[in-house]
Amino acid sequence: DAGVIQSPRHEVTEMGQEVTLRCKPISGHDYLFWYRQTMMRGLELLIYFNNNVPIDDSGMPEDRFSAKMPNASFSTLKIQPSEPRDSAVYFCASSLAQGTEQYFGPGTRLTVT
Amino acid sequence: AQSVAQPEDQVNVAEGNPLTVKCTYSVSGNPYLFWYVQYPNRGLQFLLKYITGDNLVKGSYGFEAEFNKSQTSFHLKKPSALVSDSALYFCAVIPYGQNFVFGPGTRLSVLP
Numbered sequence: 001d002a003g004v005i006q007s008p009r010h011e012v013t014e015m016g017q018e019v020t021l022r023c024k025p026i027s028g029h030d031y032l033f034w035y036r037q038t039m040m041r042g043l044e045l046l047i048y049f050n051n052n053v054p055i056d057d058s059g060m061p062e063d064r065f066s067a068k069m070p071n072a073s074f075s076t077l078k079i080q081p082s083e084p085r086d087s088a089v090y091f092c093a094s095s096l097a098q099g100t101e102q103y104f105g106p107g108t109r110l111t112v113t
Numbered sequence: 114a115q116s117v118a119q120p121e122d123q124v125n126v127a128e129g130n131p132l133t134v135k136c137t138y139s140v141s142g143n144p145y146l147f148w149y150v151q152y153p154n155r156g157l158q159f160l161l162k163y164i165t166g167d168n169l170v171k172g173s174y175g176f177e178a179e180f181n182k183s184q185t186s187f188h189l190k191k192p193s194a195l196v197s198d199s200a201l202y203f204c205a206v207i208p209y210g211q212n213f214v215f216g217p218g219t220r221l222s223v224l225p
Contacts, residue, residue: 042217
C-alpha cells in the first residue's frame with residue numbers, strides 16, 4: 001500500500017482565497033483524521049470521520065473551515081476565506097479502527113500571505 | 114482532563130550513548146500508549162505501542178518503551194543512539210473509548 005496520500009504538498013495563497021487540501025487514506029481504514037501542526041500550538045486534531053461520517057468536529061477553529069468525506073477513499077479540508085493565521089502544516093491520518101495506531105500522510109504545508 | 118506530558122522540550126545525547134525520552138500521562142482507566150517519530154518535513158511515523166501484557170515493548174529502529182502503571186509513565190528508550198535518530202518524538206495516549214491525545218513533543222538531538 002502507498003500509505004496515506006496528501007495533495008498538494010505545498011500551497012501558497014493570498015489572504016481571502018479558498019484553499020482545498022486533499023487526502024486519500026489507506027485502503028480498508030475506517031477512520032480518517034485531519035490535524036494541524038504549528039510551532040505555537042503543536043499538533044491539533046481538527047476533525048475525524050468514521051466510515052465517511054464526521055464524528056467530532058470540535059477542533060475545527062471556525063466556520064471558515066469545512067471537511068468532507070464523500071467516499072471511503074477521499075477527503076477534503078477546505079478553508080474559505082483563508083487568513084495568514086491559517087499558515088501551518090496540515091496532516092491527514094487514517095486508522096483501521098478506533099484505538100489502533102494512526103498512519104500519517106506527508107502533510108500539506110500551507111502558507112497564506 | 115485527559116493529558117499527556119513530555120517534560121523535556123529538548124534532549125541531547127552523544128552518539129552511542131543510551132537515550133531516554135520521557136512521557137507521563139493522566140487518563141482514567143487503562144489507556145493505550147503510543148510513540149511516534151517525526152523527521153523534518155515528514156509526517157508522524159508509528160514507532161511502538163502498549164496495549165496490555167509485558168511492560169516492556171519493542172518497536173521499530175531498535176526503540177523500546179517501558180510502561181509503568183504506578184508512575185503513569187511510558188518512557189521511550191534506546192540502548193545506543195544514532196545521529197539518524199535526531200527527530201521530534203511524540204507520546205500519545207488513547208483514553209478508553211476516545212481518540213488520540215498527543216503530547217507536545219520532544220526534540221531529540223544526537224551529537225556525533
